Amino acid sequence: MSGDTYRVAGLILALIAAYFVIPDAFVMDLWIRIMLISVVVIGLNLLFGYTGQISLGHAGFIGIGSYGSAIMTAHLQIHPVLGLLAMAVATGFFAYLIARPILSLKGHHLAMATLGIGVIVTIVLNNETAWTGGSDGLVVEPLRLFGGPIYDGGQWYVIAAGMLVVVVWGALNLVRSPAGRALRAIHGSEIAAQVAGIDVSALKVRIFALSAILASVVGSLEAHYLGFISPGTAGFGRSILLMTMVVVGGMGSVFGSILGAAILLLLPQVLAAVSVWETAAFGIVLVATMIFMPRGLVPTIGSLVRRRAR
Amino acid sequence: MIALRTHGISKGFGGVLAVQNVTLNVQIGTVHSVIGPNGAGKTTLINLISGIYRPDAGRIELFGTDVTGHAPERLVGHGLSRTFQNIKIFNEMTVLENVLVGAHQRLNTSILAGMLNLPSIWKADKEVTEEAEALLETVGIADVRHADASQISYGHLKRLEIARALASHPKLLLLDEPAAGLNASETANIASVVKGLSENGLGILLVEHDMSLVMAISDRISVLDQGKTLMEGTPDEVRADPRVIKAYLGEPA
Numbered sequence: 001m002s003g004d005t006y007r008v009a010g011l012i013l014a015l016i017a018a019y020f021v022i023p024d025a026f027v028m029d030l031w032i033r034i035m036l037i038s039v040v041v042i043g044l045n046l047l048f049g050y051t052g053q054i055s056l057g058h059a060g061f062i063g064i065g066s067y068g069s070a071i072m073t074a075h076l077q078i079h080p081v082l083g084l085l086a087m088a089v090a091t092g093f094f095a096y097l098i099a100r101p102i103l104s105l106k107g108h109h110l111a112m113a114t115l116g117i118g119v120i121v122t123i124v125l126n127n128e129t130a131w132t133g134g135s136d137g138l139v140v141e142p143l144r145l146f147g148g149p150i151y152d153g154g155q156w157y158v159i160a161a162g163m164l165v166v167v168v169w170g171a172l173n174l175v176r177s178p179a180g181r182a183l184r185a186i187h188g189s190e191i192a193a194q195v196a197g198i199d200v201s202a203l204k205v206r207i208f209a210l211s212a213i214l215a216s217v218v219g220s221l222e223a224h225y226l227g228f229i230s231p232g233t234a235g236f237g238r239s240i241l242l243m244t245m246v247v248v249g250g251m252g253s254v255f256g257s258i259l260g261a262a263i264l265l266l267l268p269q270v271l272a273a274v275s276v277w278e279t280a281a282f283g284i285v286l287v288a289t290m291i292f293m294p295r296g297l298v299p300t301i302g303s304l305v306r307r308r309a310r
Numbered sequence: 311m312i313a314l315r316t317h318g319i320s321k322g323f324g325g326v327l328a329v330q331n332v333t334l335n336v337q338i339g340t341v342h343s344v345i346g347p348n349g350a351g352k353t354t355l356i357n358l359i360s361g362i363y364r365p366d367a368g369r370i371e372l373f374g375t376d377v378t379g380h381a382p383e384r385l386v387g388h389g390l391s392r393t394f395q396n397i398k399i400f401n402e403m404t405v406l407e408n409v410l411v412g413a414h415q416r417l418n419t420s421i422l423a424g425m426l427n428l429p430s431i432w433k434a435d436k437e438v439t440e441e442a443e444a445l446l447e448t449v450g451i452a453d454v455r456h457a458d459a460s461q462i463s464y465g466h467l468k469r470l471e472i473a474r475a476l477a478s479h480p481k482l483l484l485l486d487e488p489a490a491g492l493n494a495s496e497t498a499n500i501a502s503v504v505k506g507l508s509e510n511g512l513g514i515l516l517v518e519h520d521m522s523l524v525m526a527i528s529d530r531i532s533v534l535d536q537g538k539t540l541m542e543g544t545p546d547e548v549r550a551d552p553r554v555i556k557a558y559l560g561e562p563a
Contacts, residue, residue, distance in 0.1 A: 170425035177424025177431055178410070178417040181403070185411045188400030195360060195394075197386035197415040197478055206421055252402065 004172040007255070011168055015161040019154075028153040030269065032225065034262050035160035036218050039167045041245045041257040043214035048243065049251035050175060051207050052187030053103060054111045056239050057118025061212040063125060063234020064091050065219025070140040070229060071131055080143045084220035088213050095212030099205040118239050125231040137230035140223045156225055163221075164258070167214065171254045183207060184252070248289050250296025259297055312374070313338045313389075313482040313513030314359065319368030321358055328354040330537040331368070336482065336513045336530075341504060343516040343524045345548075346534035347558055352517040353395055355534070356484050359515070360392045361385045372482065386415050389481030393471040393488060395517075401460040405451065405470055408459050409442035410435075412477025438477075445473040448506075450499055465496045472503065482513040489520045501527050525549065533557065 015035075022028050040062060047053050068087035072078040078086070102113045125132045132138060142149040143159075150156065174180045182203055185193040190200050223229045232238065241264060249260020267285065271278040293300040314336040321329045329351040336342040344352050357363045359370060361382040370378045372388040380388075391412075400408050417434055418424075424431060446452040449469040454462050459470065468488060475483060485504065489497045497520060505527045508514050518524050524531065524545070531548045533540040535557040541548065548554055 173427035174421060174424045177427070178414060178419045178435065179421045179424040181407055181411050182414055182419055184403055184407075185400045185414075188402060189398040191362065191382075192394065192398035192400065193411070194382040195362075195386075195392055196411050196474065197383050198411070198419075199383050203421075210421060 004169075004176070007172065008165065008169050011255075012165055015165070019157055019161075022157075025153055028157060030265065032153065032156050032160045033222075034258075034265050035157075035164045036222055036225070037242075037245070037265065038164055038258040038261040040215045040218045041242060041249070041261045042167055042171050042254055043211035044242055045246045045249075045251065045254065045257045046171060046174070046183065047207050047211040049246055049253065049256075050180070050187060051183040051204065053204055053208065054107075054114065054243075055208070055211070056111050056115040056236070056243065057121070058114075058211065058215055058242050059234050059236070059238035060118035060121035061091055061095065061215035062219035062222070062238070063121050063231070064094070065216030066140075066223035066229045066233050067125060067132055067138070067219075068216070069220035070138050070223050073141045073224075074138075075131075080141065080220075080224055081145065084217060087220050088217050091216035092209045092213040095209040096205060099208040100201065103204040103208060104201065115236065115239070118234065118236055121234045122231050122236070125234055132231070135231060137228055140227055140229055142227065143221070143224035150224075159221070163217075168254055168258075175252075175254070179203070244286065247296060248286065250298035250300070253296060253298040253302075256296050256298030263297075311338045312336070313372065314515065315371040316355075316359065317369040317371070319355075319358055319365040319370060321354055321363055321366055327537050329358060329365075329534075332532075332534070332537075332539050333368075334532050334539070334542065336515050338481065338513040339508055339511045340529040341508045341514045341516055341527050342530045342532070343518060343528040344532050344534060345518065345521070345524055346540070349536070350534040350557075351537040352534055353486055354537075356392065356486050356515070356517055360390060360484055383415075386478050386480075389479075390484070391475040391478050391480030391482070392484035393468075393475050393486055395486040395490060397464075397467045397471060399459045399467055399470060399474075401458075403459055404456055405446065405459050405462060405466075406439065406442055406455040408470055409445055409473045409477050410438060412474035413438045413442065415478060442473070442477055445476050446470075448476075449473045449503055465492050468492060468496070469500070469503075472500070476507075480512065482515070483507065484515045484517075486517050487519060488516070489518060489523050497523055 022031060044058050047055055065087045068090065069080065069083040072083040073080050105113055126134055142151055182198045185198060186200055186203065194200050245260035245264050246257060248263055250256025267282060268278060271281050312335050316332055316334050318331045318333050319329060320327060320331055332355060344355060346352055358365050361380050364379045369376060372390055375388060377385060377388055400411060417438060418431055443452060443455060446455050449472050451466045451469050454466055472488060488500050501523050504514060528545050530542065531545055532542045533548060533554050540553055540557055541551055
């Protein structure tokens with residue numbers, strides 16, 4: 001318990017320190033995007049890393065949040081914050097509805113079904129051109145808080161960091177709580193979990209909905225932050241990227257989610273100089289992680305440190 | 311008082327009747343064993359009683375309530391708990407956490423309450439943790455409580471299964487071959503734990519191949535053969551019955 005308090009305090013200090021050493025708008029933008037996507041990855045890690053339920057369509061929920069917020073603020077003149085909340089509720093409800101039939105599937109079947117959800121969202125975004133602008137994308141109004149619009153990177157940094165801290169704190173609490181133990185138990189053995197008294201299907205549905213809500217909220221924020229969205233935001237490639245972030249950072253690790261997000265967003269920047277080889281280097285990093293650290297970076301390093309300490 | 315009553319339950323798998331018309335009563339405070347040759351339907355019977363399979367026919371009552379066809383997680387509320395023959399432990403959790411999962415229904419398991427870390431959550435958790443440590447003490451594996459469950463020995467896992475099953479405060483415990491693969495001293499430990507539980511008023515349904523264990527701690531024994539109840543009686547009656555010997559060893563040549 002106190003260990004988690006120190007970790008959250010450490011995160012807050014690190015985020016504050018980072019704010020003051022960020023050299024320019026370019027790096028600031030990168031950090032904001034890392035923090036935003038980290039929230040999605042933490043949600044996906046709760047679903048995949050902790051509970052063992054794969055989803056290859058989570059970018060679809062980001063897309064629903066993004067487009068929902070964009071459309072509501074532009075066409076219905078709804079306040080961005082209200083739009084964000086409305087989309088969070090709507091996405092949660094949608095995820096809850098589709099989750100029960102989907103999550104009764106296992107392994108490859110679950111992967112295919114969630115992949116299908118993501119693909120359907122992308123198709124709708126591409127084809128409902130009257131609302132979404134189709135493949136041309138959509139201009140989104142800025143976020144408004146305390147009366148004024150927010151364009152400034154520094155303000156966005158505070159918003160994204162604040163949300164990240166709250167989500168990290170909640171996730172760390174959750175995984176230690178009875179509900180979190182039940183999630184990990186489902187990962188271990190669904191039959192044994194049921195026999196222990198866990199309503200496995202209900203819990204799977206709830207954690208799926210929670211992870212979808214986090215994706216939707218990030219989608220809404222991201223749309224206002226970027227000011228422009230296109231169907232790629234919900235695409236299959238992005239869903240895969242999210243899963244990769246979970247796996248590289250560490251399945252069943254909240255802080256691993258942040259590290260995974262950071263590495264996979266920073267990698268293209270680092271590799272920009274050798275752009276032809278970018279994809280190849282990307283693949284090498286992934287394969288190397290899987291071979292040498294199959295549990296992901298943070299859990300592997302964590303147990304190394306613990307072994308040294310002994 | 312009757313903890314468990316099955317009325318003529320049957321279950322078939324693609325034309326093979328694994329369990330046929332089995333009726334048995336387990337009293338609280340007793341050990342009722344089910345024995346029989348391999349393929350007699352013992353594990354299927356336990357899977358039927360614990361809600362993993364639904365019976366094709368017949369009725370199951372727990373403490374007088376009809377629970378036929380209830381999902382496993384609902385049966386916990388009726389006082390049922392079980393262990394598995396082929397160990398089903400939560401590998402990526404510690405030994406202690408495994409036992410805590412057994413107490414699931416006695417805790418606030420709301421996701422929101424967990425995320426907010428409400429005081430009621432960690433207070434209840436502290437109490438249950440102390441109790442779980444006592445359970446690990448009872449089954450004799452308290453020294454490995456902080457180890458990952460994937461790291462402990464087979465004998466420890468078998469006992470962890472029992473500790474986890476007890477964490478829900480069951481009134482009826484189904485044990486599916488708790489001594490399989492254990493050495494003599496580990497088996498003796500299991501025997502004394504099981505006997506102690508029944509003396510404390512728990513009803514126990516025991517499936518086991520270790521005959522000396524069965525004969526030593528059972529109050530009643532049902533013998534299954536090819537899915538049917540061959541006979542039921544005290545250990546002495548079972549030992550003396552020629553039908554039992556025939557079921558195990560075949561006809562004399």
